[in-house]
Amino acid sequence: MPEIGFDLLLASALLWIAWRALTSPDVFKAVVLFITFGLLMALAWVRLGAPDIALAEAAIGGGITGALLLDAAGQLATTDAAPPRGRTLLAATLALLVALLLGAAVLQIPDAPARLGPAVSAALPESGVTQPVTAVLLNFRGYDTWLELGVLLLAVLALLALRGTSHLQDVRPLTADPLLGGLASVLVPLMVLAGGYLLWLGTHAAGGAFQAGAMLAGAGVLLRLAGHRTVEQASSRLLQVAIVCGFAAFLLTALILLASGYALLEYPAGRARTLIVLIETAAAVSIGCTLATLVTGATPPGAGAR
Amino acid sequence: MTVYLLLAVGLFALGLFALIAHPNLLRKVIALNVMGGAVFLMLAAIAAGDRQRSPDPVPHAMVLTGIVVAVSVTAFALALVRRLHAETGSACLPEADEQ
Secondary structure, eight states: OHHHHHHHHHHHHHHHHHHHHHHOSSHHHHHHHHHHHHHHHHHHHHHTTOHHHHHHIIIIIIIIHHHHHHHHHHHHTTOOOOOOHHHHHHHHHHHHHHHHHHHHHHTTSOSSOOOSHHHHHHHHHHHSOSOHHHHIIIIITHHHHHHHHHHHHHHHHHHHHHHTOSOOSOOSOOOOOHHHHHHHHHHHHHHHHHHHHHHHHTTTSSOOHHHHHHHHHHHHHHHHHHTOHHHHHSOHHHHHHHHHHHHHHHHHHHHHHHHTTOOTTOOOTTTHHHHHHHHHHHHHHHHHHHHHHHHHTOSOTTSOOO | OHHHHHHHHHHHHHHHHHHHHOOBHHHHHHHHHHHHHHHHHHHHHHHHTTSSSOOOHHHHHHHHHHHHHHHHHHHHHHHHHHHHHHHHSOSBOOOGGGO
16 A cells, blocks of 8 residues: 555654754744744644644644734744753653653554544534534533633733833834835735635635635734834734634623523524624634734844844 | 554654754754654644555644644744843753753
């Protein structure tokens, strides 16, 4: 079977890239290798039959996390210490022990564990969408997605607290880069369009709010890197509303449903699709603006312009 | 599926090694991300089952949520590291014998 050969090749490539990323002597190289690791992981997700996760991993895990790490590495690259001798030995022993125990446990997992797939497929026609992952995220387990949007909100609040200001905008001066600016003028409208398409795609194929949000976040980061004038003109109030609107959409829906006599986030029959599309749009805008703020607003004032 | 389960175990162990061994906080954040990726890989590998049926969508939804939470944690952790660096000039935690 050629498939097992590809799986083994991918697995060894992932292990090798992870090893190089974690033990590379240069921090910048380590971050770049980590981004490559994220992209290879996207291949692994496709092999496991999870195209939604592959899209999200490539955009969020590789792109957004990579941008965050690169930004930090640029500022902190001067400080790097070698690990003390005894520590490396202790870490290696512990890691080996954990690997052996986990490996033995994992090999005992039954081939057909308890699955929720049939239950989801049975309830899918009532959910309002035809893609099972979107149905689980936005309908069956909508409460989890609501709380996850709360976690994103908490991250922005924590960022503001650490920066010591209440302004969401980046305090570093904008330098208009003509080359990036021209690229941004062409790419950003296309990225917004692609994000909207991914959002709409989520109702019947792999896609949805997270992937669309990651695309919008990429557009926002590109605008900021290019020093585009729209970044200055965007009001802080609008950004605050955009960051909160995902969590608020869930909250409003829950309150209205509770007041109408339904259980928490129990969508009325026939209205499920409308509600899901509305909430998903708000969530995509929210995720996009939150991730873009997390990437571009990270530097504390007084740390110097880059 | 077994290939990916063992791959997940291997990645988790590698991440754990780097988390404990390196004193540089940025490298610890990278190690945490690798460990998180390994856990998601294990969830998806269990969901894939024996590839005879279509994969279970509930763990996929959990992994999607997990990826977004992981990036929030990474952003917060890096903000803490930057703040530590701005205050003390070093991105490594002080060793026990230095205090």
